[in-house]
Amino acid sequence: MALHRPPRPAEGGFTLVEMVVAAAVFSLVAITVMGVLLTTITTGEKVRTVTAAANQAQLVTRSLNAGISNAAVPPSLTAVGSDQLLRARVAGTGASIGWSCQAWYYSASERTIRTTTSATAIAQPNATQLAQWTLLASEVHPKAGSTTVFSLVGATGIAVAFTVDAGEAPDVVLESTFTSQSKVSGGSPCY
Secondary structure, eight states, rough: OOOOOOOOOOOOSOOOHHHHHHHHHHHHHHHHHHHHHHHHHHHHHHHHHHHHHHHHHHHHHHHHHHHHHHHHHHOOEEETTEEEEEEEEEEEEEEEEEEEEEEEEEEETTTTTEEEEEESOOOOOOOHHHTTTTEEEHHHHHHEEEEEEEEEEEEEEEEEEEEOOOOOOEEEEEEEEOOSSSOOOSSSSSO
């Protein structure tokens, strides 16, 4: 009688061809996922920088609107080299009207717009004093085609035109005019 050996069970595992195909499919999926992830991260960063720039522009707008619309006329605008100092006598909003001095300063070298309020006249600040003013916006420069951020409009208004750098995204542009609604003149000067 001849010995009969039972057939050997098939060896488990993958062939070399199956391994190469699996690695190729995994690589394609990983590359696609990484591309989507990098695009999402890049887009998110652009959105954050544009949002930050827009928020700064809105902060300048709110400050100027609140100050200039309640200002005694005329406001004062002084050029200091490439810098600009805008000053106004501003009415308070309490039960009895109180007046204060408010100023906005565009620094061309620092590319900032800052503001301050005082009970007394506001003089041209030096660098140390300016650093104490409230920062409204940074990475600011005059709108293309202009050399100034602020300009007087008639006897009661201020025009503002500037851009805020938004990194890799297009700059945020702000252009607006603010007019005094108080029609009050005279009083203690703020300049």
